[in-house]
Amino acid sequence: MENTAIPREALWDVLRARHSVRRYTGRPIEPEKAAALQAEIDAIGRETGLDFRLVLDDPNVFRADRPHYGSFSGCRNFIVLYGPKGADEQVGYHGERLVLLAQYLGLNTCWCALTFEKTAIPVKPAEGHVLHDVVALGYGETQGVPHRSKPVTKLAPISPATPQWFERGMDAAMLAPTAINQQRFYIEQVGDRGARAKALIGPCSKTDLGIVKYHFELGAGRENFEWV
């Protein structure tokens, strides 16, 4: 699955610039940027059947008065990620397509599994779909900060023989957002052109796995390897 919306030469800047942002300015999302996101949402729907919804200018889902971790302010735009129960990895993979496209368009984002008002979501899932996550969207007060990453040797077996495609894949995977920055994943090289990724135990780690696999594919180049 190729994300055609981000030009290859912009990829690493986009991957490095993306950080979770929880405080937003009131600047509205321009109609052409909303249309680009909607076009990608429609493409994802056609390819996978996932039911993602872009919601603009709604102040009620992200409220600043939640006391626990990750409280948000000023967020009035978001993407609701509906899909079949158990589709966590697929939701992660395709949700991150939208997160990176938003970053490329100059917007900020934050994946959100918990710290939003579920009951205030103004749209309803189609039959057979459940709410997985919400992605907060808009112009941030700041661009956020890079997360601390585990060393690559804790996430993959790296040796002097590790090929460049695998190392680049890991560079991109380490830049991926994961719930509470847990990075509960492990990726191994299999043969000359194979890679195997697995989720370890942790909250949302299957969603994280989809996100991480999408990053790995972009970094490694899909033409260089296959998932096994």
Ligand SMILES: Cc1cc2nc3c(=O)[nH]c(=O)nc-3n(C[C@H](O)[C@H](O)[C@H](O)COP(=O)(O)O)c2cc1C
């Ligand atoms: C599946 C998933 C769920 C998340 N849920 C929340 C959340 O409920 N609230 C929140 O403030 N941040 C949430 N985050 C954001 C993570 O805390 C953040 O991605 C992580 O700390 C790494 O930071 P970064 O995104 O800036 O690289 C979530 C991230 C992911 C991938």
